[in-house]
Amino acid sequence: MSETSLPVRHLFRMDIDADLSNAARIRGGPAGTRMVASVDGGTVTGERINGTILGPSGDWLYRAADGTMHLDVRISIRTDDEVDILMEYQGKIYGDGSPRSAPTFQTSMEGPYNWLNKIQAIGIGSIDDGKLAYEVYELL
Template structure:
């Protein structure tokens, strides 16, 4: 699946076939997600993103996935990503899963 990230400070696409995700649907229909992906920014930086998540039911059934992404990069332009914890939610829009991510920081 193709991945595109569009944000205020980062615009990136999945780097080749560098993603893996593991989804478990439990007996009560809740969902656990474990995902890893490499992104290449539009200006050439490489960012590793890892996240775990939970949903009360599968996104195809209208469930919302709550996630907690972290990022790693050696590119100084995006070093701020190494210092944040993100939280987000994912919703299915047609055949696409769209995530909204928010950065948690310790302050100014």
């Protein structure tokens, strides 16, 4: 199998403020161990989108019986020009602790960010000193 490059365009960097130490933990459920964590804020910075992460936002992640961590996240973004955007993504956390995700967006069909409603994105995350950040790319 040959390696190919994905056609992508950088959308934004997202820095997330979340305290996972305070997350609710439900152990031994049908989906494994579930954690519910509040996302308390953060920023989105890019060429076409800049804004702030608002509440309510959160992560409903779980560790499956095989040890795989699954993400289930909803983020509310308010752009610098006062437009609200819902970002939803699922994904997995790799063994090295780096998250990978598949974000989609919902916003006004009439507004300047309507193009977000029509795209699929990918997010490549990193955790450094307890800080979670993603580089988010539009698949072309």
